[in-house]
């Protein structure tokens with residue numbers, strides 16, 4: 001072979017390799033090694049319990065320095081990088097200070113090994129995305145920054161779109177061999193907890209065999225300052241322990257949990273605690289025994305308390321009672337305000353219904369004044385196009401976090417910060433696929449969650465920029481172009497799926513394509529899209545106002561939000577059909593009718609994807625080829641599915657409005673309905 005051709009082939013081969021390594025290493029890749037030479041001194045003793053963390057710190061320096069020497073003694077004259085545990089720094093338990101020193105390097109100081117670890121990652125990030133500043137300090141705003149995996153012992157992942165479980169298989173613990181990449185990725189953004197199993201919890205996760213596997217995981221994650229937690233099934237005492245009941249006030253039950261918790265802590269001294277979904281979607285809970293959520297949560301909390309463990313008790317309670325589903329969590333939890341122990345925190349989904357592309361914030365935030373609360377976000381794109389649609393979620397999360405609650409002048413996120421125990425959580429999007437998330441662009445959402453849990457005040461664009469520079473390219477123009485797409489992407493998805501406050505229009509079980517028409521004989525009304533959109537001859541939308549027979553969900557909000565949401569003229573247009581049933585020819589303040597607006601949003605969303613495609617093409621050559629191809633291919637799927645959503649929803653609504661479409665559809669309504677019976681997502685993933 002000619003030398004030139006050989007070199008060219010090698011170059012192509014290497015660039016493909018780099019790109020693949022790049023995405024399976026998440027945002028941890030750094031081809032350039034920006035530190036020329038480092039002599040590192042870290043004062044964490046080699047034989048201490050933090051020795052593992054020291055090794056991680058040293059390895060991170062090794063990854064970024066062209067030459068690394070580790071100094072044994074602080075007296076070594078060549079030391080230019082120092083990582084020091086120093087009790088005198090005022091940075092909180094996990095914070096750090098970083099300062100350039102006169103040797104041309106940096107000195108990191110922290111109170112704990114965890115702080116030293118985060119300081120190291122902060123310095124590394126600064127090197128990767130530019131030139132580090134002279135001096136900075138930082139500390140996490142939430143104490144618990146945690147991923148919730150919905151992984152089942154059999155290895156399946158509920159709402160997972162990136163392969164199978166990274167923790168379980170065949171009823172046993174079986175974790176990914178490259179789990180250190182997961183740990184590094186989390187530590188690099190400050191995530192310090194992981195619930196490894198599904199909230200629809202199998203009692204089996206508490207059996208001896210699985211617990212010994214959980215211990216192995218906990219040991220592997222400990223050097224990265226990540227604690228393991230378990231989601232537990234409330235009826236475990238009966239289902240696993242063979243007791244007659246799981247009544248939280250029964251002495252045998254109390255004793256069973258206490259012993260189980262003691263057993264766990266003997267194995268895993270730094271175990272984090274429990275996450276519980278109770279009395280929701282058919283799961284058992286304290287109400288089965290005539291007790292309250294507080295009775296259940298506090299019983300578990302008391303067992304965990306002596307060990308420093310916590311209970312995250314979910315407010316996602318979803319049982320049909322004939323009322324408005326959006327009101328249920330508030331109705332069940334508000335009467336219990338002030339009744340929870342101090343190591344209990346109520347985990348509340350961002351919206352009152354369920355991780356929809358756009359919801360108003362859950363009215364429980366700020367309203368529960370004597371109870372600790374935390375947000376639950378969803379990284380996995382259950383309702384936002386799976387791992388096929390480019391949808392950067394930080395913009396959605398910021399919209400939610402920054403919303404003023406009018407409770408004590410606090411934004412939503414502030415209401416979860418001023419408490420003894422603070423936490424921030426999200427449902428993970430990881431799986432066994434090589435690139436962890438099924439799509440390189442979906443990795444950004446994991447990254448963004450971690451960054452926001454560390455500091456909720458960083459802007460969505462800043463986070464996007466950091467991630468792009470560490471994952472895809474540093475070319476300034478390309479970075480900005482990719483950030484532009486990311487920043488617009490969630491609005492695009494909302495436009496072609498559920499604009500103007502519409503929600504829950506998707507397939508009733510797979511939550512994938514449009515199915516606003518579904519009717520299933522005998523199925524519960526509030527599982528189905530028609531319950532939510534209420535399309536009829538007159539108009540569209542759910543009347544949650546205080547008028548004309550509305551559900552009056554607006555009353556759960558503090559004034560002036562209540563009055564604002566209650567009046568379609570004042571209600572933000574992007575949420576209007578969440579709160580109102582409006583006539584098809586209703587005229588908005590901007591002069592457009594409802595029908596026109598629906599057309600504009602649905603078709604506009606499709607156009608946004610077309611534009612993403614065009615813009616992406618302009619990046620050819622400035623991003624790694626394999627990433628270019630991956631995004632190019634996924635955008636094609638996204639466009640097709642955006643058209644499917646638009647055509648399905650609009651032509652179905654048209655059967656009620658009898659008004660003309662203002663765009664040319666790609667699919668007929670019949671084709672849209674038939675498309676549901678084509679390959680399922682799981683089958684497509686195998687292709």
Ligand code: GCW
Nearest residue numbers: 150158159199200277316354
């Ligand atoms: O969003 C819904 C999902 C369920 C999930 C449930 C929950 C884990 O469709 O799959 O169950 O919410 O959050 O509990």
